[in-house]
Amino acid sequence: MKSSPLILLSTLFFGGLFACQNAAATDTNQSVSAKLQQQALSSSLAYDIVESLTVEVGPRLAGSDKDLVAVEWAEKKLGSLGFDKVYKEAVQVPVWQRGEAKANIVSPYAQPLVITALGGSVGTPEEGISAPIVRFETLDELKQADPSLVAGKIVFIDHITPRFKTGKGYGMTVGGRSRGAIAAAEKGALAIVIRSIGTDHDRMAHTGMMRYQEGVDKIPAAAMSNPDADLVTLMLKRDPNVVLHLEMSPKNLGYATSYNVIAEVTGSSKPDEIVLIGAHLDSWDEGTGAIDDGAGVAIVTAAGHYISQLPVKPARTVRVVLYAAEELGLIGGKSYAKDHQAELAKHYIAAESDFGAGRIYQIDFNVADKAFAAVQAHTGSMQDNGVAPGNNKASGGPDVSMLPGYGVPVASLRQDGSDYFDYHHTPNDTLDKIDPEALAQNAAAYAQFAYLMAQSDIELRPLTPKAK
Amino acid sequence: MKSSPLILLSTLFFGGLFACQNAAATDTNQSVSAKLQQQALSSSLAYDIVESLTVEVGPRLAGSDKDLVAVEWAEKKLGSLGFDKVYKEAVQVPVWQRGEAKANIVSPYAQPLVITALGGSVGTPEEGISAPIVRFETLDELKQADPSLVAGKIVFIDHITPRFKTGKGYGMTVGGRSRGAIAAAEKGALAIVIRSIGTDHDRMAHTGMMRYQEGVDKIPAAAMSNPDADLVTLMLKRDPNVVLHLEMSPKNLGYATSYNVIAEVTGSSKPDEIVLIGAHLDSWDEGTGAIDDGAGVAIVTAAGHYISQLPVKPARTVRVVLYAAEELGLIGGKSYAKDHQAELAKHYIAAESDFGAGRIYQIDFNVADKAFAAVQAHTGSMQDNGVAPGNNKASGGPDVSMLPGYGVPVASLRQDGSDYFDYHHTPNDTLDKIDPEALAQNAAAYAQFAYLMAQSDIELRPLTPKAK
Known part of the structure; x- marks a missing residue:
């Protein structure tokens, strides 16, 4: 201004x-x-x-x-x-406590991903969660989605954080991190893995706090690195049925x-x-x-x-x-x-x-x-x-x-x-x-x-x- | 030229x-x-x-x-x-097979490090190796060192790879990766963890092939990221007795x-x-x-x-x-x-x-x-x-x-x-x-x-x- x-x-x-x-x-x-x-x-x-x-x-x-x-x-x-x-x-x-967080694409192209748990997230069952990915460009797009497209799946919010001197790009995308798990769980998703809220192209995921809401299921929430989000998006262009396996063991301990x-x-x-x-x-x-x-x-x-x-x-x-x-x-x-x-x-x-x-x-x-x-x-x-x-x-x-x-x-x-x-x-x-x-x-x-x-x-x- | x-x-x-x-x-x-x-x-x-x-x-x-x-x-x-x-x-x-590679400073300042196993390395015993770090600026300095300074320790070669358009900085430092384990083991070291052969400041370690030599003990060999090498060096400036714990489970399988x-x-x-x-x-x-x-x-x-x-x-x-x-x-x-x-x-x-x-x-x-x-x-x-x-x-x-x-x-x-x-x-x-x-x-x-x-x-x- x-x-x-x-x-x-x-x-x-x-x-x-x-x-x-x-x-x-x-x-x-x-x-x-x-x-x-x-x-x-x-x-x-x-x-x-x-x-x-x-x-x-x-x-x-x-x-x-x-x-x-x-x-x-x-x-x-x-x-x-x-x-x-x-x-x-x-x-x-x-x-x-963060515990471990591992993810890999099961099909169509088996590859490991680099993810990190979001702060406050619950874990997956010990055997992990395997489910198809459903991709949204933004949190708003997820909010507007038909629940039948989301139920039983792992939500992927692919919102790219733009670079500004003021850092205002963060404010444009961080809602997906803080409130994505609530929106996803409300539509029956099993977990959420967002594109990292970060402006880099390093294969490192960005953590940060997420929230749950009383009365809405607590589902595991993680971020993948920007290069991994690119990778998943390119897989989805080749085959809409991309199956992700997720294992996370964070703990909330009072x-x-x-x-x-x-x-x-x-x-x-x-x-x-x-x-x-x-x-x-x-x-x-x-x-x-x-x-x-x-x-x-x-x-x-x-x-x-x-x-x-x-x-x-x-x-x-x-x-x-x-x-x-x-x-x-x-x-x-x-x-x-x-x-x-x-x-x-x-x-x-x-x-x-x-x-x-x-x-x-x-x-x-x-x-x-x-x-x-x-x-x-x-x-x-x-x-x-x-x-x-x-x-x-x-x-x-x-x-x-x-x-x-x-x-x-x-x-x-x-x-x-x-x-x-x-x-x-x-x-x-x-x-x-x-x-x-x-x-x-x-x-x-x-x-x-x-x-x-x-x-x-x-x-x-x-x-x-x-x-x- | x-x-x-x-x-x-x-x-x-x-x-x-x-x-x-x-x-x-x-x-x-x-x-x-x-x-x-x-x-x-x-x-x-x-x-x-x-x-x-x-x-x-x-x-x-x-x-x-x-x-x-x-x-x-x-x-x-x-x-x-x-x-x-x-x-x-x-x-x-x-x-x-790479397996897992974990390292942390035990004392004087407990901190986790980011490392990766070097290609071909053997693993540590399951319980890991804990030993003081001995730091060398270069492979040559290690080669010239008195064995009594090295025996029973974990060698750290802290050679910084300089940036050149031709990439020739790699040739200046990669010897520590390929031949460091031999030089360290010849003087009785328990393991070697080098500064990554890389020009970046990302907290990622650079892997790459290392060699053993007939008749010389095979010791575990890893690289730490450049920021981790900076960290260890700054700890050593405060206290020469820095103890590292190393756990690696790579396997050579024929x-x-x-x-x-x-x-x-x-x-x-x-x-x-x-x-x-x-x-x-x-x-x-x-x-x-x-x-x-x-x-x-x-x-x-x-x-x-x-x-x-x-x-x-x-x-x-x-x-x-x-x-x-x-x-x-x-x-x-x-x-x-x-x-x-x-x-x-x-x-x-x-x-x-x-x-x-x-x-x-x-x-x-x-x-x-x-x-x-x-x-x-x-x-x-x-x-x-x-x-x-x-x-x-x-x-x-x-x-x-x-x-x-x-x-x-x-x-x-x-x-x-x-x-x-x-x-x-x-x-x-x-x-x-x-x-x-x-x-x-x-x-x-x-x-x-x-x-x-x-x-x-x-x-x-x-x-x-x-x-x-």
């Missing part, structure tokens, strides 16, 4: 007004912002953090033993980085305790007011969780550290929150919102980094419309770091996306996600996918953002209701 | 001479060559063939059931494409019969003289064998088909050979050389396509030095298809590489292999890695080459001995 001329004019007007009113404070703020940028860009701290997390912990599926290793790692790491407080808050998370891990740089004059910068600590289990969301952990942790080292601490408290169990349904984020409900009125603004390590090119807000121009002007120094002013329609990121519902302003620091969905939720989510320079640019932007927000005199509330 | 001014001069001289002597024939040859090029570039035949092979057969490890499915596929496909003869010749091939599948366009005036264009039919078992070597199969098959459709057949016989069991040690190629020894004096020239589907940019020969300029001139029309004249040091390709030892001239049609070793010998060797236009350019080049060689009046023998 581009800014209208009217918004640009009002930006200039309020920006100018703001500059007149607070010239001295603004100058100090902007010079500290520039120093934070310089420090972050010349430091390897963010990369060192994500290297440490991926090497010393690695995969850390929420509810697993490694999840608690990650929590311990986070407490220790945050504890070593100059924060005033480090603590954790318990979160109940579901325990799901609940376990995990933790949101939190660190703070206490505000110098408004310590009870919070600027929240977050990321999620958990990861899927097949990679080492480097881009999702080791990068975010590194970015906000490094940003908080830089602020902790300032000779004069900012007015508000900067709170770094490393959320639990984002992958399993924003569980840490929802838990935080509930547990901190009484304090949310004191949350000045919140933002989460959870989109890999691509460079930030834009900052969007969700603040009162009357505050938008002023807050854009106030964060104008971020442009030196490549961050252009954006729109007033930010979601803030997954784990803070519920906060605007409680009146909390949020910001989205938009990253270049062109290749994010090549690696997302696959074994390929490893350290080598992170460009250290781009990561440092992210840490700089979060440090600038958090500092400037912690110093801001702008009233960001009440949020302007958004048109749906 | 660049041509010297002397070679360029002699090219002009002999080329000019040749043009004077055979102007009319040359004109016809070059105009047929141009037509073959045009036909190949405007046809989807080569892509259709590799699609058919990868979809209808897929992985076809020599000695497996699928290998025989591939042989049947090849006979049928070649039989449908206008060749005068299609036949097969039995080849005895070893039977090796021998089976496979086949070289052969098709011919019978020569019109010298039917007993052979221009051989080859590729190998077998593939590794983890991808669908698209670039290695479905592409080659498609290229030489399509090239042969285009020649079969000419109104006037060329003088010599064009023989398309789809070799068995190249991956297991050039077994089909060696078998062909032995079985056809009596006929090799009548092999005018041979070339194999086994380097994926990247565009051909150069043609090299191994012919008599006195014939080199003339044969370059005679194939000059290939320049219109992007194929520049090269050197006189060709190997001809793996399965024909032994033929110069019998006096047979060979040519190498050099392909752009910049990304070949990203996918080579991994699950990622799938159809989507092939650019249909580049594949058609290859088919055009092989059709032109085979036709021009089948029409050539140049005496290519005796081969000039090459300096080593």
Whole structure:
């Protein structure tokens, strides 16, 4: 979305007004912002953090033993980085074990496929399921299908995820992953295997959370890699009767305790007011969780550290929150919102980094419309770091996306996600996918953002209701 | 290697001479060559063939059931494409089953690794092997190491394969794969796990053949993906005592019969003289064998088909050979050389396509030095298809590489292999890695080459001995 001329004019007007009113404070703020940028860009701290997390912990599926290793790692790491407080808050998370997932085409052309179970899926019977494939281009096509075409079959949703800088292709196809099993089971399907929600051509399947619905049969749900989806589609062109054999042994094993891990740089004059910068600590289990969301952990942790080292601490408290169990349904984020409900009125603004390590090119807000121009002007120094002013329609990121519902302003620091969905939720989510320079640019932007927000005199509330 | 001014001069001289002597024939040859090029570039035949092979057969490890499915596929496909003869010749091939391969770091940081067994490897005991890792940068470093540093450990050769258009990085590192187990076992190692011989950063391990040696213990041999090798190296930087657990269950199961599948366009005036264009039919078992070597199969098959459709057949016989069991040690190629020894004096020239589907940019020969300029001139029309004249040091390709030892001239049609070793010998060797236009350019080049060689009046023998 581009800014209208009217918004640009009002930006200039309020920006100018703001500059007149607070010239001295603004100058100090902007010079500290520039120093934070310089420090972050010349430091390897963010990369060192994500290297440490991926090497010393690695995969850390929420509810697993490694999840608690990650929590311990986070407490220790945050504890070593100059924060005033480090603590954790318990979160109940579901325990799901991946087990094995195997699939092969039985006929007309016997071939193995590369699949992975979707998070939360039930398993197949031990002997597996063998059934013909019925292919749909999209979830909508499945929803509109005659149940007689689906009953007794394995549904294959073949929706290709397109590549965009914004990553919006994911939103176009992910419904098939999250809600496909319900739609398929409602029509009597035995299982569902979707084309991976990913923009790559690697023979790796993309996992990710799926849902069931009360009253609808729980059927096994998996994803196949993009090359496998191509293969099945080419088989179906030759013979509409393609039989798939599926064996999956994931298990849902109740609940376990995990933790949101939190660190703070206490505000110098408004310590009870919070600027929240977050990321999620958990990861899927097949990679080492480097881009999702080791990068975010590194970015906000490094940003908080830089602020902790300032000779004069900012007015508000900067709170770094490393959320639990984002992958399993924003569980840490929802838990935080509930547990901190009484304090949310004191949350000045919140933002989460959870989109890999691509460079930030834009900052969007969700603040009162009357505050938008002023807050854009106030964060104008971020442009030196490549961050252009954006729109007033930010979601803030997954784990803070519920906060605007409680009146909390949020910001989205938009990253270049062109290749994010090549690696997302696959074994390929490893350290080598992170460009250290781009990561440092992210840490700089979060440090600038958090500092400037912690110093801001702008009233960001009440949020302007958004048109749906 | 660049041509010297002397070679360029002699090219002009002999080329000019040749043009004077055979102007009319040359004109016809070059105009047929141009037509073959045009036909190949405007046809989807080569892509259709590799699609058919990868979809209808897929992985076809020599000695497996699928290998025989591939042989049947090849006979049928070649039989449908206008060749005068299609036949097969039995080849005895070893039977090796991959089984499972699992590895995980036990300490200091428990993490799973992605590995694959190397072809021919023995398995571990059922309970696996747990031992400290000892890391070497190269095979040579391992060879020079004190045995006391290696005994009782798992050797890790961490040699990074560099990317080159020519693919020469493979030759720089592959010794660790083929001969590493011998060097490691000679010093008392329990197993070897190398960094994959591949230029990618995908979390996929690259398989490929390894060797044992009489009198040296056979130890399990595997490769880990490049990101896993990075991970282990970063762990070793933190703690020199990294313990790996390895479980592998491959099996060597004796021998089976496979086949070289052969098709011919019978020569019109010298039917007993052979221009051989080859590729190998077998593939590794983890991808669908698209670039290695479905592409080659498609290229030489399509090239042969285009020649079969000419109104006037060329003088010599064009023989398309789809070799068995190249991956297991050039077994089909060696078998062909032995079985056809009596006929090799009548092999005018041979070339194999086994380097994926990247565009051909150069043609090299191994012919008599006195014939080199003339044969370059005679194939000059290939320049219109992007194929520049090269050197006189060709190997001809793996399965024909032994033929110069019998006096047979060979040519190498050099392909752009910049990304070949990203996918080579991994699950990622799938159809989507092939650019249909580049594949058609290859088919055009092989059709032109085979036709021009089948029409050539140049005496290519005796081969000039090459300096080593």
